[in-house]
Amino acid sequence: MDAFTTLKAVAVPIDQANVDTDQIIPARFLGRTRDRQVEGFFHDLRLDPNGRPREGVTLNNPAYKGAKIMVGNTNFACGSSRENAVTTMVDNGFRSFIAPSFGDIFFNNCFQNGCLPIRLPAERVARIRVILHELPGAEIAIDLAKQTVTGPDGKTDSFEVDPFRKEMLLKGADEVKITLGYESDIKRFEDKQKQEMPWL
Amino acid sequence: MTAPRTMFEKIWQRHVVVDRPDGYTLLYIDRHLMHDGSSPAYARLKARGMNLRRADRAAATPDHYVKTDHRSKDVPDPDHRRLLNDITKNCNEAGVTLFDLGDVRQGIIHVVGPEQGLSQPGLTLVCGDSHTSTHGALGALAFGIGSSEVTHVMATQCLWQRKPKSMRITVDGALHPHITGKDIILAIIAKIGAAGAVGHVMEYAGSAIRGLSMEGRLTLCNMSIEAGGRAGMVAPDDTTFQYLDGKPFAPKGANWDKAMAFWKTVPTEDGAAFDREVTLNAAEIAPMVTWGTSPEDALSISGRVPDPASAPDAGKQENMKRALEYMDLKPGTPMDGIAVDRVFIGSCTNSRIEDLRAAAAVAKGRKAKIPAWVVAGSGLVKQQAEAEGLDRIFREAGFDWREPGCSMCIGVNGDTGVLGQRIASTSNRNFIGRQGVGVRTHLVSPAMAAAAAVTGHFTDVRKLLGQDRG
Known part of the structure; x- marks a missing residue:
């Protein structure tokens, strides 16, 4: 997994609440190999049924080209557990998401792909989205070690992140490898369970 | 005396393998369900040169990509054909129980799990699908995970988790005729919102819930994810035990008695505290439409x-x-x-x-x-x-x-x-x-x-x- 340390990049705002992972990548792209899922990225939000770019859609505005940060709204990326929602974001350049709250499964999936989901207060996130609309192409700076986000207005907020997840991201650690280091604990658990729950 | 515990708390504690000082827990997973979308996770496991740690704790059935007008795997889309063939190949190679196309037991994984008796009270159960919350209807802690976590479970039978919060939804009173689990869960989501239970494990309680059949409870728990819930659960009771009795993968004989003795200890204890409480009046629930x-x-x-x-x-x-x-x-x-x-x-x-x-x-x-x-x-x-x-x-x-x-x-x-x-x-x-x-x-x-x-x-x-x- 790629490490995540600091990121200073263009940020794109997505205003709607409850953006579901079906919007991030519609289900019909899921059966494909990863390299052919890239175009699924917000496909139906970006393009009309004839494949033409929809007017007035922020994601189609070239001023946000090269964005690596997405600033969403409440319950961002809720719904389906499809990890493709994270990988298609990664394959379209995104590494961090800022929102007041996230769908739990997407939130967990981010850490599996070297991405950092950041929860900030709803008012602050709303303010950042407004600025990003007013100044398309404006940047946000994130420092994971210091746990800070500096908005396009220069204001810095600190954010919470689980120490375990932080450490994994900073090192780009392999989670399976870490878990295998606990082999004796897992074995002990299994031996005990075999005695206690013989029907399993 | 220890403080009264919720059902979720008890199941969680029983499955802790490692509690790290930083608040993260390595949680043991009792049951892993797979479907035709699980192949990329298996491919990553094989790429690491690993095998399933507990093939005996996994079960699979193709459901997402199967056609509903015929039973052949020879579907026109080459990607889908590959996925339908991969699940057979992978399960045979790994020794995982498979209810394949052509087997009368094949179906939607969240229908098949309970139907086969694989989903049981007091277990931790995961699947690479958000509607895994369904299995909580039997009093299991069941939740959906992403594809990388599926690989992690295949490799280690464990998951790193931060303990979610708890939430109880109490629905008391008598339901009107023709009001179902579907109407109850839609009424709950309308009340608390699609993000209402984010970060929480939901327990459904109250007389209207206890009065639901197992199938009604499965519908109810199924849509916990639509309220943002990490999982949804109903305490096991006689309805649960009668449902499980005789199911192919349910315990038999002396093991049934041992399992029953444990299952009866699973429900939330009187006086246990939840982080959040929500109540609904069953009599106010009408047929719902979105x-x-x-x-x-x-x-x-x-x-x-x-x-x-x-x-x-x-x-x-x-x-x-x-x-x-x-x-x-x-x-x-x-x-x-x-x-x-x-x-x-x-x-x-x-x-x-x-x-x-x-x-x-x-x-x-x-x-x-x-x-x-x-x-x-x-x-x-x-x-x-x-x-x-x-x-x-x-x-x-x-x-x-x-x-x-x-x-x-x-x-x-x-x-x-x-x-x-x-x-x-x-x-x-x-x-x-x-x-x-x-x-x-x-x-x-x-x-x-x-x-x-x-x-x-x-x-x-x-x-x-x-x-x-x-």
């Missing part, structure tokens, strides 16, 4: 399409406007009477035998005015329905009787609506484009879906059945 593009956009069939002008803030107003535009609905329109183009009865939410019986009771002696599909949740459900003559009732009413799979709930197998169609669906998500590009989905119970099929518009099933059948 009007928008989030499951929280649900109201009674006797309601009217809401007016964005009534929204509490500008953001919500904009969201409502956007939803109504997509759904092509005008504020103030009575829900009862909105014309429907198509009906889908199926999905891991509502494709079990009781769902089909409820729909058949409405279809019986009537004729569908619009295309209507019935997709049983498993081969065994289909077989049971046919033994009861439900297939005949549906066919005589002009409904399409199809083979088991996820079908039009997610549409990845090609079962989708067409642009602009309005569908009354017993599935779980009315998201934009969920059932096809530009398709408008309204979530309802099986009886309400059948009522829409035979009238061509949303209809209060209580009135329809009251009219001519007393």
Whole structure:
């Protein structure tokens, strides 16, 4: 997994609440190999049924080209557990998401792909989205070690992140490898369970 | 004396392998369910040169990519064909129990797990699918995970988790006739919102929940994710034990007695504290219909399409406007009477035998005015329905009787609506484009879906059945 340390990049705002992972990548792209899922990225939000770019859609505005940060709204990326929602974001350049709250499964999936989901207060996130609309192409700076986000207005907020997840991201650690280091604990658990729950 | 504990707390504590000082827990996973979308996770496991740690704790069935008009794996799409063949190859190689196409036990994984007795009280259960919350109906801690975590479970039988918070939803009182688990969960989501339970494990309690059949509870827990919940659970009781008794993978003989002794210790203890409590009055729940593009956009069939002008803030107003535009609905329109183009009865939410019986009771002696599909949740459900003559009732009413799979709930197998169609669906998500590009989905119970099929518009099933059948 790629490490995540600091990121200073263009940020794109997505205003709607409850953006579901079906919007991030519609289900019909899921059966494909990863390299052919890239175009699924917000496909139906970006393009009309004839494949033409929809007017007035922020994601189609070239001023946000090269964005690596997405600033969403409440319950961002809720719904389906499809990890493709994270990988298609990664394959379209995104590494961090800022929102007041996230769908739990997407939130967990981010850490599996070297991405950092950041929860900030709803008012602050709303303010950042407004600025990003007013100044398309404006940047946000994130420092994971210091746990800070500096908005396009220069204001810095600190954010919470689980120490375990932080450490994994900073090192780009392999989670399976870490878990295998606990082999004796897992074995002990299994031996005990075999005695206690013989029907399993 | 230790403080009284919730069911979730007890199951969690029982599965802790390692508690790190930083608040992260390595949690043991008792049961891992797989489907035809799990192949990339298996490929990553093999790429590491690893095998499943506990193939004996896994079970699989193809459901997402299977066709519902035939049982062949020889589907036209090469990607889908590969996925359907991979699950067979992988399970054979790994020694995982597989209910494959052609096996009467094949079906939607969240129908098959409980049906086979794989889902049991007090277990931790995961699957690479968000509707894994379904299995909580048996008193298990069951939740959906992403593909990387699936690989992690295959490799280690464990998951790193931060302990979620707890939330109890109490529904007391008597339900009116024709009110189902589907109506209850839609009423709950309408009340607490699509993000209402984010970060929480939900326990459904109260007399109305205890009165639900196991199938009603499965429907209820299934849509916990639509409230944002990490998981949903119902305490195991006699309904649970009777349901499990005799199921193929349920314990037998002396093991049954040992399991029962444990299962009885699973429910929440009196006085246990939850981080949040929500209550609903069962008597106030009517047949529910969604009007928008989030499951929280649900109201009674006797309601009217809401007016964005009534929204509490500008953001919500904009969201409502956007939803109504997509759904092509005008504020103030009575829900009862909105014309429907198509009906889908199926999905891991509502494709079990009781769902089909409820729909058949409405279809019986009537004729569908619009295309209507019935997709049983498993081969065994289909077989049971046919033994009861439900297939005949549906066919005589002009409904399409199809083979088991996820079908039009997610549409990845090609079962989708067409642009602009309005569908009354017993599935779980009315998201934009969920059932096809530009398709408008309204979530309802099986009886309400059948009522829409035979009238061509949303209809209060209580009135329809009251009219001519007393």
